Amino acid sequence: MLTLDLGQLVYTSFPDQGFQTLSSADVPEEVKQVFLTQVVYKYWNSYAPPQPGYRAAYLAQISPELTLFGWMYNQGDDDLGRSHIPYFIAYCLSGVLDNPLLDTIYACLERGPVTFIERHRVSSDLHRVVIDQIDDLQPTLPGVMIPSGTRARCRLLLNKGKLLNFSVAIPGESELANGKENDPQMPQETSADALVPDVDNQPLLSSLERLLESPRITLDSMTRVPTTKNALLIGVSHCEHGFEPLPGVQQDIAVMKQVLENPKIAAFDEVQTLLNPNPQILAESLESFCQDRDIDDLLVVYFSGHGVVLDDHGRFGLTTSMSRTNSKGKVVRSTLVSADLLQDILNDSKAERQVVVLDCCYRQTDTSANNPHLGGVNLPQYLGGWGGRL
Structure with a gap:
């Protein structure tokens, strides 16, 4: 696996501040705007938010040399009593995306994020993230398995020089079928089967x-x-x-x-x-x-x-x-x-x-x-x- 040297962005609701976007100092302002418009506003519907326990992984290629990837979670209530608060983590990768690098990103998405910013401990100073050994990565939150169909389509588009854009979600607690005994918060639960609820x-x-x-x-x-x-x-x-x-x-x-x-x-x-x-x-x-x-x-x-x-x-x-x-x-x-x-x-x-x-x-x-x-x-x-x- 390749080493990933990444900028970092976080979007969620912070005490006394409301919804904010935090980022490491190297992330340009235009990238923050793209993160909001092409990730946050696209994947989170505040009128009909997903259920508690929901999580998803996404990748949004801004240009051939700039890629955002990360996770989104339903974080429950905030200090104002608002429910279904989104928590977005994005890593910003600079450089031309190729198949080996894409495989490394898949592995990272499946393991989960290595950083987590507490909503009640706000820090405006986010650092870059360096991921060297994926197998030794200690995730702070569970990841999401990327289906083979998504991988195949991304490989096809990448080989044709097309920009990649996808998201893969695991349902929240009330969206899962009855009889699921596994803990939905455990990373090992992010299997392909978990993406498709059993339908009665x-x-x-x-x-x-x-x-x-x-x-x-x-x-x-x-x-x-x-x-x-x-x-x-x-x-x-x-x-x-x-x-x-x-x-x-x-x-x-x-x-x-x-x-x-x-x-x-x-x-x-x-x-x-x-x-x-x-x-x-x-x-x-x-x-x-x-x-x-x-x-x-x-x-x-x-x-x-x-x-x-x-x-x-x-x-x-x-x-x-x-x-x-x-x-x-x-x-x-x-x-x-x-x-x-x-x-x-x-x-x-x-x-x-x-x-x-x-x-x-x-x-x-x-x-x-x-x-x-x-x-x-x-x-x-x-x-x-x-x-x-x-």
């Missing part, structure tokens, strides 16, 4: 397995075998005023993830999950997921949540964690992500194999509800495409 919905799981195993529609029965198979699973279980909660959404996401990652069923290379995002995070995640793809890549976008019919032409939008109705009961459109935007993002992708699965019903706005001839959403018009999209 055998009929749905069996149906999905039969569907994907069917020789008529098997994902590998296409003319050309996909270079990589990638899925983005989006779930919106809670919106704001005017929308009923959908408690089954998280289970939908867990079932899909379990099936797609199963090497004996779908064997997807990459399965990303996004729960209760705000409009900006959802739009940026869709764009990030679809860009930098090859022509033979397979892209699957799955959405579970509320849909909204916007007008009598069948135009529609997808809800987010901020979706709500105003005082007159009308849906606030700026809190949705429109199908037009989703179509534009998919059309811009080089991948010719695209599948969109919308697991939702559609609420009508006043405009669409007043038209008795409305036949529902116009999926072919607003999500149809030349790339084999469904």
Whole structure:
């Protein structure tokens, strides 16, 4: 393993100061801003934070010569009584990223961070971190196992000169299935199996397995075998005023993830999950997921949540964690992500194999509800495409 000489950043809530970003003196101000916008704001949804015990690892390549990687944790309450406080640790690596260096970063992410700044013992003077022997590393917090599919995709992108960006999460306590006896805080618990909760919905799981195993529609029965198979699973279980909660959404996401990652069923290379995002995070995640793809890549976008019919032409939008109705009961459109935007993002992708699965019903706005001839959403018009999209 190679020696890592790293800058350090921390983001969390400190007593009498609120949320702050601390960094070692060598970290430039522009890197701090990128850390906030491309890591903290992207991966932490304060409107629907993950459950206690949640942890995740991430890597965000800012440029070919600058890489951020690290961990995020749900740290519980702060001194003001605010719950679900995020704790982000980032290490900043300067230098061209190659496969041996990437393997060293994977090993570091799986072991866990070697530094931990106590929220009640604030120090504005963070030092650089030098990691020489990964095997002798003594982590202060548990790490996260990096799945083989994520490694394979990063290797492919790296060899093509593309910037890398990924996150891998382990669910919080209430998100794990019943019957888990292992301590979720122990580093040895960060196995690949821990990334996929056991789902107590055998009929749905069996149906999905039969569907994907069917020789008529098997994902590998296409003319050309996909270079990589990638899925983005989006779930919106809670919106704001005017929308009923959908408690089954998280289970939908867990079932899909379990099936797609199963090497004996779908064997997807990459399965990303996004729960209760705000409009900006959802739009940026869709764009990030679809860009930098090859022509033979397979892209699957799955959405579970509320849909909204916007007008009598069948135009529609997808809800987010901020979706709500105003005082007159009308849906606030700026809190949705429109199908037009989703179509534009998919059309811009080089991948010719695209599948969109919308697991939702559609609420009508006043405009669409007043038209008795409305036949529902116009999926072919607003999500149809030349790339084999469904």
